[in-house]
Structure formats: C-alpha cells, structure tokens
Amino acid sequence: MPFEPKINRLKDGAVILFQGDSITDGNRGRTPDPNHIMGHGYAFSIASRVGADYPEKRYQFYNRGISGNKVTDLEQRWQAETLDLKPDILSILVGVNDSNSIVFNRQPSVSVEEYEEVYDALLEKTRSVFPEIIFVLCEPFVLKVGRMIENWEVSYSDMSKRQEIVRKLSRKYDAVFVGFQEVFDKACEKVHCDYWIWDGVHPTVAGHELMAREWLKQVEKRILF
Secondary structure, rough: OOOOOEEOOOOOOOOOEEEEEEEOOOOOOOOOOOOOOOOOOOHHHHHHHHHHOOOOHHOEEEEEOOOOOOHHHHHHHHHHHHHOOOOOOOEEEHHHHHHHHHHOOOOOOOOOOHHHHHHHHHHHHHHHOOOOOOEEOOOOEEEEEEEHHHOHHHHHHHHHHHHHHHHHHHHHHHHHEEEEEHHHHHHOOOOOOHOEEEOOOOOOOOHHHHHHHHHHHHHHOOOOO
C-alpha cells in the first residue's frame, strides 16, 4: 500500500512561524508594528493570503528570519526565537549562507556534515517539546546569475548536497517538503533567470510570488486551514 501522509487540521489561533536567513527576513520590522512585521517576501505573501482567507481562525504569524544567518546561527537563537513562540507550524529555509561561506571562502563556514547535524538536532529538539508540530522544510536554492556565475559548478554541487539533506530530514520528520529549486529551474525556461532571482540567491518580487505559491501548494496537501 502507498504511504498516506497524515492530514492535519489547524486549530484556531495556531502559530505559524517562518525561520531562516535574508530570503525569509525580507527586511522585516523589528517592532510589533503590524504594517511591517512580516517583511516583503514570500512569508508576507503567505501570511496575507491565509490570514485574509481565514480571518475567523485568528492565526498568528511570526517571521524570525535574519539576514546572513546560517543553521548554526539559528541554533544560537532557537530557544528565544523558535521554542518560546510555541509554533504549530514551523517553516524553515536555511542553507544558502552555509554554502556560500564555502564557495566564496568566507569564515566561519558550515560544512555539509555540520549543516545536517545541527539541522537534525534542531528538529529533534523541537519535536521533543512539541510532539504535534508540523514542519515545513524548504529547499535552499541558487541560480546561475550574477555573483554565482564564476563559482557555479562549486556552488551548485555544494548546494545539491544540502538540498538532499533537507529532503532526507523531511522524510525523517514527516515534514512538508517545499522544493524551490525545481520551481525556479522551470521558471527560467520561460524567461531569463535574473527575472526571478537577481543575484543568484535573492528572489525578485516575482520570485517571492513563485515561492509563496509553491509553499501553499505543498502545505495545503497536508494541512486543512
């Protein structure tokens, strides 16, 4: 028999938390001002749609992405900026800074092995505290544009290993997996890649819209809002 994933019904007032680096950060506000608190990226688009479609549910949305973060940075702030928020859905997108530290010889770098070890430990710790939490693990991505061109082979090879780790962890924790790399690769068949991601790493407005659509597409297979 094929595996049938569990369908989860989200409770009223559920906490939906986005964690990650600059792609998630989206220049978000650092105050409770609701006009800026979600930033201007995919997390904002997702929160705006779900919030508008289900106002009676009173979902709580938090964005705790921080520009430049690696998985080891998430580890340092995990208690205060993840566990203390008591998320019901935890969406994570991290890996491009871990990878670029190696590609561009930046320090401190995060090896593929450490990336998996720390990521796994964070998920394990979170599941132990919140057994019913729903993980949404987002695939880090790169495109052959801008600064990524000259280091493309090294960059893509390293990122591919991290992408496989995210897939592996998604299976281990029965998480929703969001495969952004394929989404962007297919989009580049329509127009040049720099329409979607201007520097090889950071999406444009249109790129963030693709991310929001794919996130919702995959999440709605597993979660009833």
